[in-house]
Amino acid sequence: MAPSTKSVRAAMLAAVPSLRAFAISLCRNVDRADDLVQEALLRGWAHLDSFEPGTNMSAWLFTILRNVFRSEYRRRWREVEDADGFYSESLTSLPGQTSHLEMDEFRKALMLLPPDQRESLVLVGASGFSYDETAQICGCAVGTIKSRVNRARRRLAEILSIESVDDFGPDRETRAVISSAVGGSRES
Amino acid sequence: MNKDKAPRIRSDIGVYENPESTVKLGTDIEAKIGLQLRAMYSQVLSQGIPDRFAKILDRLDETASDQAEAARMTDNEVSNGPIH
Numbered sequence: 465m466a467p468s469t470k471s472v473r474a475a476m477l478a479a480v481p482s483l484r485a486f487a488i489s490l491c492r493n494v495d496r497a498d499d500l501v502q503e504a505l506l507r508g509w510a511h512l513d514s515f516e517p518g519t520n521m522s523a524w525l526f527t528i529l530r531n532v533f534r535s536e537y538r539r540r541w542r543e544v545e546d547a548d549g550f551y552s553e554s555l556t557s558l559p560g561q562t563s564h565l566e567m568d569e570f571r572k573a574l575m576l577l578p579p580d581q582r583e584s585l586v587l588v589g590a591s592g593f594s595y596d597e598t599a600q601i602c603g604c605a606v607g608t609i610k611s612r613v614n615r616a617r618r619r620l621a622e623i624l625s626i627e628s629v630d631d632f633g634p635d636r637e638t639r640a641v642i643s644s645a646v647g648g649s650r651e652s
Numbered sequence: 653m654n655k656d657k658a659p660r661i662r663s664d665i666g667v668y669e670n671p672e673s674t675v676k677l678g679t680d681i682e683a684k685i686g687l688q689l690r691a692m693y694s695q696v697l698s699q700g701i702p703d704r705f706a707k708i709l710d711r712l713d714e715t716a717s718d719q720a721e722a723a724r725m726t727d728n729e730v731s732n733g734p735i736h
Contacts, residue, residue: 469713469716469717470713473709473710473712473713476709477701477705477706477709480701480702481696481697481699481700481701482693482697484696484699484702485692485693485696485697488696489693498702501705502704502705502708505705505708505709505712506708506712509712566688567688567692570688570692571692574689574692585689586689586693589685589686589690590689590690590692590693591693617681617682617685620685621681621685
């Protein structure tokens, strides 16, 4: 029996914040990410008969969102890559968390990863999905996900360590000034 | 990378700058990456649910209810059976 529309509505709504966070990590722009989430919800609703009651609604929606992104958004996203300073404008640091500058560096490093590695790392490391669930969402073997996550971590570590060498570009203070000018960082 | 340089450790994240480019992934760097990922994610989560999504789902829910109601009425006319 299909779940009632009321319970579907509640489950979908509850999944929205996490879907948005995942979508932003995919397409790097909050407005486009929201369009992506909307499209995933509409498609999910239209294909509710393919959802197995009792299984994870959130994981199911993540799968749909990922498919929408891959089929429709990826080409467009590549065309407008690096076009805007979307992130720092729309998201501000929370008190007591990682500093704005540090977060900014991390995001840039994350975006340098190949999309396959990035999505695996985000799903496992931030969305809270298991390796099994992530493999299902991405439609590949668990071993592939583990390997992607490992490579993603290693690559991130490399990027971030290179970032720390002054020879490789503007020093930390200069970057702080640039970041402050561009992103409106409130860091001193 | 400059081969003459001895490996240096970036103290805050424990990354080894190895000239051979084999970055050793200690628990430090894994923990650091995990922390950053979750912090990044939680920034979005903390924004809650934008109105547009509640509105979209309300609309879908209403449409579905209307259709279900219409289907029930048709069923009754045909079979006069119990309402599900």
